[in-house]
Amino acid sequence: MRKIFLEEAGSLYQRRALRYLLIFLEPMTAFAIATLINAFILYLLRYDPLEVYSVMFLTGYSDIHYLFIKSSPYIATGLAFSTPFLAGIFNIGGEGQLYVGALTALLASYVSRNFLISILTGSIAGALLSGLIAFLRVYRNVNEVVTAIMLNWIMYYITSYIITVYIYDPFAPYQSRPVPREAVINPDLMFIISVFTALIIYIVLFYTSIGYMMRVVGRSFRSAVYSGINIKRIMILSMMIGGGSAGLGGALIPLGTSPHVLDNTMSALYGVGFMGIGIGLLGRNNPIGIIIASIFISGLIIGGQNVERIIGAPPEVVDVIIGITIVMLAIPYILRNILAKRGVYI
Template sequence: MIVLELGLSLAVGFVVSIVILIAFGYDPLRCITIMFSYGFRDVYYLLSRATPLIATGIAFAIPLLAGLFNIGSEGQLYIGALTTIVVAHYLGNGILALIAGICAGAAVAGLIAILKVYRDINEVVSSIMFNWTLFYLILFLITNYLYDPTIPHQSVSVPKSVQLGIITIGNIRITIAFIIAVLGAIIAYLIVYRSGIGYAIRVTGYSDKTALYAGIDPRKTKILALVLGGAFAGFGGALQALGIVPYIDTTMSTLFGLGFTGIGVALLGRSNPIGIVFAALFVSGLFIGGQMMELKTNVPPELADVIIGIVIIALALPYAYRTIVYWIKTRAKVRRL
């Protein structure tokens, strides 16, 4: 059933994409062929692009299972990356830097959770505010205090001795950061589906009354779900800094959008951490293929982004629709009790 749904969704996405490409005067068959033939060709680049998306996808998925929308994974990723870079640069300890990045992301999410649970401030609103606050705070810190004296437009870097390396299997290069991200996804799966914490999160997602009936404190569970989400967003930022790009520039080009893209990845992966790994690989392939489509067919970057967005939305929409309808029906039933 899921395979049929994905197949039909992908077909719809392709049909809409073809219509748009024809409308703008481009050869749709050539464009889509280039996107998929080049998007998954360079394994190392594909895995590198997917690494932070695995983490930000999980960062959105875990709170979603508790009925919360962690739009703040973008800012949590930023602060996780910066904290990791600072700790790695000044202390020279990669493990400590990774832990620091995770804790930084969790701390920001914890503030959002407290505002939600104890002050009833919508987490979407507070998350967006935190995203932009952290965006400009990090730019301020890089520009004034944490810049590299030899390259003023970027931050200090993670020392090479601390950076995660690359392993080679035959002719295939794999960044160690990707392997760690997959291990993180496995841990997330065990937490969500094989632990009491995950059970509490999923029950709370049905409704607060359901959680209370099961002997679960929904307030504490929501805080925990958001903190776990923030921890994984910070984890993504840490892996990006330690294993992909060891600095942040003043345009935030290496980080911007990774948190928001994780939302689509989470929906594609049906909020399952293992599914999110494959969704991150697929989305990364689309981005890489979109870049090659721009180079080889002169398609404008904006149009390439539209095509990628249509495919992702087409694949994610059925799950998003079912989730929203299920929550509405469940809460309506609970109110009648």
């Protein structure tokens, strides 16, 4: 009944070659389909698809520092989704963990005037928040999606409240006081920190016993129980790694991005956590893939901003294009996951 499709095809080397070919072919095809759909939509809206695409790609990837600034938080929130996902938990709370990370890092920077302490504070705060979600899931059987979504909004309003009431800048009351000069980090370091985090999580996931246990829990709950893995501990741990990563992303935003403040609507944070879900799926839940996916999407977003100025299309059109691209690129992976559940591996 269960057939492993690739196993039938030729020798070991042929199979391996086919698998590597698929890795490149799959996203290429998905991207081509996304481009076709986008071209159709743009055509209906009376914009030249070629022009829109050339603006997005030519202006999006030209400024390396901007690309670093934009992609670093996405790497972090992508990891925040993917790490728990591999252990079978759906962490939609990256957004809330991002807020709490940004806020605590900002507060810590006022006191410590040191970027390392601020980043650590942000990460720990994010980890604790996600730990709470996982704790309720594991010991009280509360659905983690519901908890996480509620906590997202709670954290949004708490952060907004604290910025508006306690740490506002008297000369610009719509934003917080800036991060002290000593605690500011530059975009290069920001990018290095997030890539480094991705690499550590990669090693933990694929080269340590804890990572192995996480993947077993995610792949097959029953096998994990049978082999004596402490499932509760592993689930909480994976969630806390994810939350810590989201908290790190939140901390990097005020510390690394000029003008080094949070405004009271948190425009720089809003949506970055949710985008992490798309980034994680795009990167095939692999930390290395997430780095690539983050840079790719950041470039599209940066270039997309210029479409309004150069072509005159409203920013919402670009949002639609980016959204369709992400969905189309994620489809093959989701499809494969669904098929794998039915015993078909391609």
